[in-house]
Amino acid sequence: MIEKLFNMLRKVKWNVVYKYQLYRYSIILKRKQKKKCFNIVFFATFASTWKYDYLYNILVKDRRFNVTIIVCPVINYGYDYMIEEMDRCYILFKTKGYNVIKSYNKEEEKYLDVKKICRPDIVFYTNPYKGLIDDRYYITNFLDCLTCYAPYCFRESAILDELEYNQLLHNLLWIHFYETNSHVKLSYEKSDIKGKNVILTGYSGIDRLIDKSYIPIDPWKKKERNIKRIIWAPHHTVGENQPMNYSNFPLYAEFMQCMAMKYEKNIQMAFKPHPLLKEKLYKLPNWGKEKTDLYYQSWNKMSNGMLCESDYIDLFLTSDAMIHDSGSFLIEYIYVNKPVQRIISNFEARNDFNSIGKKCFDIHYLAQQKADVEAFILNVINGVDPLKEKRTLLLKEELMPPNGILASENIYNYLCKQLKIESRR
Incomplete structure (x- = not known):
């Protein structure tokens, strides 16, 4: 009524x-x-x-x-x-x-x-x-x-x-x-x-990220801090009839594992999929339940890889960088003020975002091809981060509570x- x-x-x-x-x-x-x-x-x-x-x-x-x-x-x-x-x-x-x-x-x-x-x-x-x-x-x-x-x-x-x-x-x-x-x-x-x-x-989702008194628990497999920690966070919008087309997962699924193996001595990588990605992959003709489950499990079997399906705040705080095509993470990861790259299918992707989303998009390193991702990984390994100052300014002027x-x-x-x-x- x-x-x-x-x-x-x-x-x-x-x-x-x-x-x-x-x-x-x-x-x-x-x-x-x-x-x-x-x-x-x-x-x-x-x-x-x-x-x-x-x-x-x-x-x-x-x-x-x-x-x-x-x-x-x-x-x-x-x-x-x-x-x-x-x-x-x-x-x-x-x-x-x-x-x-x-x-x-x-x-x-x-x-x-x-x-x-x-x-x-x-x-x-x-x-x-x-x-x-x-x-x-x-x-x-x-x-x-x-x-x-x-x-x-x-x-x-x-x-x-x-x-x-x-x-x-x-x-x-x-x-x-x-x-x-x-x-x-x-x-x-x-x-x-x-x-x-x-x-x-x-x-409220970023309170722990900005609380200076909070001490995160280290969830990473390798504890050595000379090895860079990179998160890969793919979105769930795979397949047809999606309200938005953020995800590049099918194109990068195998490549990301190859990158982790290629730079095994320099990085470890956490696979942090959107919680709905698995269910979407189950329904894709070229994936299905068996292949999806095996792929997810394979991340934990890698010496420098891990699967993270739960809370991500500690993962963010103890990381060194992130690669993603996510939604909310476009803004949330800015709060840790570390290098972040967005995988895009074309440069018109910026138009998918609202006013604050565009500002956060503009302080991402962008990847339109696999070579861009590898270049970003190498910059993370070498400590190269020219967008640091712009991230700091946006945080101060528009993002803090x-x-x-x-x-x-x-x-x-x-x-x-x-x-x-x-x-x-």
Whole structure:
């Protein structure tokens, strides 16, 4: 009913929609402000797209917040993948010592009644897409809560405006926490409610990258620091009918392993594929499940190679360079301020990005052929990095979170202000 009402309203002027939203949330907020303890629920999906670590840890240290992570299975890639990813995500949080519950019991084939068990006051989403999780956990079923979303990736695309700024969830949210001023402007231009529920906080996914007190765990196979550490991070957009065409994986899959072997004494290479790449390769005629699985496994069998399918922050911080054709990594890796190369099919690829994406694209070393990749590897080995100064300038002027603090601290402070409680940061 609510979804039909909103879709009807969005055909009228945007201010009608927002006034309805503002009235509804003002009533909810007044009711929540009377409480002394607030129940917060995070709906998690993919282990690799969880970007709330810092915020979770800030909130659990504040006794006024009772925090629970609900792992919602991803339902649109088949049952086997749904269970595999749910278990992987659950194990990740259990390993971290987090308060986590599975929303789906595979033995009983039943879904959890989150409203009954957790009684959430505030709900954080980790993905905005309708149909990714079961509808009983979608925002239309939690309109009696204060709903929030911080992007799971640093939005760089110029061709995914509807998906990234104007889905139903984006417009129904209480608050949408944004990465940069460039993204705030894009929301105003692209969303039905003109970005009226947007707050600039910085991107929570990079908090660990910029936290000077954080000491990363070294995930690399070889610990010798005279051997350069290079990440290869291919995107998932292989095959036909892709919304964007970033990936060059089929052309570079064998070549990258050849480069690792050729420069075995000088480098080690981490294969960091997008979490959806494997499922896409399973369906490609020239790949399939057996070939894909063998290829993935072969990286760990190399003396100077490794496969990384989990959290990448420590990998980034302990690396020396990255080669990619990724989406969010176009911006995220800039925060470690190390040499980074983008593989492109042609120089018109720059037009695929939004304003901040273009600026980050311009401080990448570009590879349009395999010889460019090898030249980049040699420069990394020899410590050649002429774009260092430009990366440093962009970081300082446009990418760092506001207020001189981490993005998660900005989010926490905003929640405290709205709930009329004192911030303890």
